[in-house]
Amino acid sequence: xxxxxxxxxxxxxxxxxxxxxxxxxxxxxxxxxxxxxxxxxxxxxxxxxxxxxxxxxxxxxxxxxxxxxxxxxxxxxxxxxxxxxxxxxxxxxxxxxxxxxxxxxxxxxxxxxxxxxxxxxxxxxxxxxxxxxxxxxxxxxxxxxxxxxxxxxxxxxxxxxxxxxxxxxxxxxxxxxxx
Numbered sequence: 630x631x632x633x634x635x636x637x638x639x640x641x642x643x644x645x646x647x648x649x650x651x652x653x654x655x656x657x658x659x660x661x662x663x664x665x666x667x668x669x670x671x672x673x674x675x676x677x678x679x680x681x682x683x684x685x686x687x688x689x690x691x692x693x694x695x696x697x698x699x700x701x702x703x704x705x706x707x708x709x710x711x712x713x714x715x716x717x718x719x720x721x722x723x724x725x726x727x728x729x730x731x732x733x734x735x736x737x738x739x740x741x742x743x744x745x746x747x748x749x750x751x752x753x754x755x756x757x758x759x760x761x762x763x764x765x766x767x768x769x770x771x772x773x774x775x776x777x778x779x780x781x782x783x784x785x786x787x788x789x790x791x792x793x794x795x796x797x798x799x800x801x802x803x804x805x806x807x808x
Contacts, residue, residue, distance in 0.1 A: 658683055658766040660759055664744070666774040672727075673717075673744040673772075681738040683760050690762065698738055704731040707740060711759070717744050718754040753792040753801065757783035775799060781806075 662677040681698050688696040688706055696706065708728045717724045729741040760766045761784075768783040777800045781790050788808055792801040 658760060658763040660766075660768045662768070662770045664770060664772045666772075667743075670743070671746050671748060673746065674729075675740075675742050675744065677711075677740040677742075679738045679740065679760070681733050681735070683763055683766075684738050687760055687762060698733040701731075704728070707731055708742070711740060711742070714758040714761075716756045718756075719746065720751040721754075750794050750796070750799075752794050752804070754789065755781070755792070756789045758788050759783075761785055761788070772801070774801065777801065779803075 658680065660677060660679045662675055664673045664675045667674050684707070685696050685698055688698075688710060691710065692706065698707075701707070708726070708731075712726055715726070717726075724744050724746070727743040727745060729743055730739075731741065732739040755770065757768050757770060759768050766784065770781050770783065772779040772781075779792075779801060783790075786808060787806045790806050791804040793804040794801055
């Protein structure tokens with residue numbers, strides 16, 4: 630094999646490797662949220678950690694606008710998106726997410742909000758489709774209610790979890806998971 634052909638082959642392999650690496654630089658996508666019961670406020674307080682690049686890409690795809698999270702003057706676009714992909718229903722009635730705050734840096738975006746419950750806890754249905762347009766997206770949600778800790782992984786295959794409230798024990802039990 631000639632020296633020129635070897636050089637060309639090496640360059641082609643490097644170029645293919647760089648293109649593949651760039652396209653697959655982020656092959657797994659995930660978010661993590663904690664949902665903590667606040668007895669005094671009769672609400673769940675939620676802190677959600679998301680990859681800022683994934684969130685920007687999804688917001689751009691949905692709004693058809695150039696979005697740079699660090700330059701947003703209002704976080705309405707973030708909370709509007711969140712309301713469209715995440716919901717909590719209590720006894721069949723969808724709750725309203727109450728925005729609390731938003732922070733972003735080069736590594737993480739944090740969304741803070743509350744889920745008002747009212748006076749009485751009931752069966753809960755949680756739907757989470759956050760960033761499911763991305764391949765291999767997993768959204769982990771940890772629910773802390775008193776001493777009880779539950780954790781769920783939402784994926785393309787499991788987007789809905791239904792929980793049964795046991796008022797006597799003041800705990801939730803998994804009822805079912807659905808797409």
